[in-house]
Amino acid sequence: MKDLITLNVFRYQPEKSKEPTYQEYEIPYHKDWVILDALNYIKDQIDGSLTYRWSCRMGVCGSCGMMVNGKPVLTCATFLESYTPGPIRIEPLENFPVIRDLVIDMSDFLEKLKKVKPWIIRKDVGSEDREYLQTPSQLADYKQYSMCINCMLCYAACPVYGLEPEFIGPAALALAQRYNMDSRDEGKNQRMKALSHDTGIWQCTFVGDCSAVCPKNVDPAGAIQRYKVEGASNWWKTLLLPYASKD
Amino acid sequence: MKRSFEPFWWSLFGAGGALSALFLPILLLIFFIAIPLDLIRSPSFETVSEILEMWWLKxxxxxxxxxxxxxxxxxxxxxxxxxxxxxxxxxIIAVICYGTAIITTLLSLIFLY
Known part of the structure; x- marks a missing residue:
């Protein structure tokens, strides 16, 4: 007889009921299945109405983040085996509004992402006849922060974001740092305005869960702390030398 | 844009974390472990007050x-x-917390100088 494992899946179908429910699915257990394989099995074989996001199934697209037994994970990179004998509880990412079943509304995150201007800012944009050279060590300065795949696991893990929804949050701050530390970028002062605000870096209390759950080892908590040191020294500089500050 | 005052408190917080991590274990080791266990001789009140006369130690x-x-x-x-x-x-929480720290600072100044 085949081994079975039970999945307890969060369901929210606004046209049927205003309240979310949990539905139990018993599926065959395979040692080499990830949670996403199990969800795909449910959708194909048991219940086609189950809704969730996924795309690449290889930890690059960042769309299959969910809460598994209360922890935010990429379901394509998390094996059923880690949760035997089950049951396994699957819920949408915490701290976000739910649209349907396991699908969350990410518009708040996208708004915040825009605020930190996550692109290279230069005064001489448009001169296509030149290259912007960078040494390997200049690349190494920001490379870690550029690995972010916008999966939002860090937002689901961040207790501060849960309590203070206006907090810009870990991934956006780490991405700001990615561009600030890029030797080709000249937009640091512009970004600092959004970041040194009360809803920016100063709301972080260094819980560190964002870095613990990050599937790409981006370490947003580290990025924010480095930013605080810089923000604080800037603050003292403008206090002590008010006429020396630029912009 | 309103200038955030958080960096000021955070600087003090960060500096305090670094300093207490450096110095408090030493002070605790000397005054709460070594002296009570007689590992080192307890300095007399006069010696301590004399040492505390040094301005840089203050x-x-x-x-x-x-x-x-x-x-x-x-x-x-x-x-x-x-x-x-x-x-x-x-x-009110901020006033109470930072107020306590300010009062303690003033007390340490009064007692040391």
Missing amino acids: LILTGVISLSMFHWAHRFRFTLEEGLQLHRWDR
Whole structure:
């Protein structure tokens, strides 16, 4: 007889009921299945109405983040085996509004992402006849922060974001740092305005869960702390030398 | 744009964390372990007061006491506001926490100088 494992899946179908429910699915257990394989099995074989996001199934697209037994994970990179004998509880990412079943509304995150201007800012944009050279060590300065795949696991893990929804949050701050530390970028002062605000870096209390759950080892908590040191020294500089500050 | 005052408190918090991590274990080792266990001879009151006459020692001691208190104040403020969900009392909590640190700093100045 085949081994079975039970999945307890969060369901929210606004046209049927205003309240979310949990539905139990018993599926065959395979040692080499990830949670996403199990969800795909449910959708194909048991219940086609189950809704969730996924795309690449290889930890690059960042769309299959969910809460598994209360922890935010990429379901394509998390094996059923880690949760035997089950049951396994699957819920949408915490701290976000739910649209349907396991699908969350990410518009708040996208708004915040825009605020930190996550692109290279230069005064001489448009001169296509030149290259912007960078040494390997200049690349190494920001490379870690550029690995972010916008999966939002860090937002689901961040207790501060849960309590203070206006907090810009870990991934956006780490991405700001990615561009600030890029030797080709000249937009640091512009970004600092959004970041040194009360809803920016100063709301972080260094819980560190964002870095613990990050599937790409981006370490947003580290990025924010480095930013605080810089923000604080800037603050003292403008206090002590008010006429020396630029912009 | 409104200028955030958080960097000021955070600087004191950060400096306090670094200083207390450096100095408090040494002070605790000397005064709470080594002396009570008779591992080193307890200095007399006169010796201690004499040592405390050195201006740079006073400066270090005031720094350690004051900044450690600001470290506590900042952390305790957020423990209360976020841990216990008391955010709407932010003003009063901040005044009490940082006020305690300011008073402790003043007391250390009064007693040392």
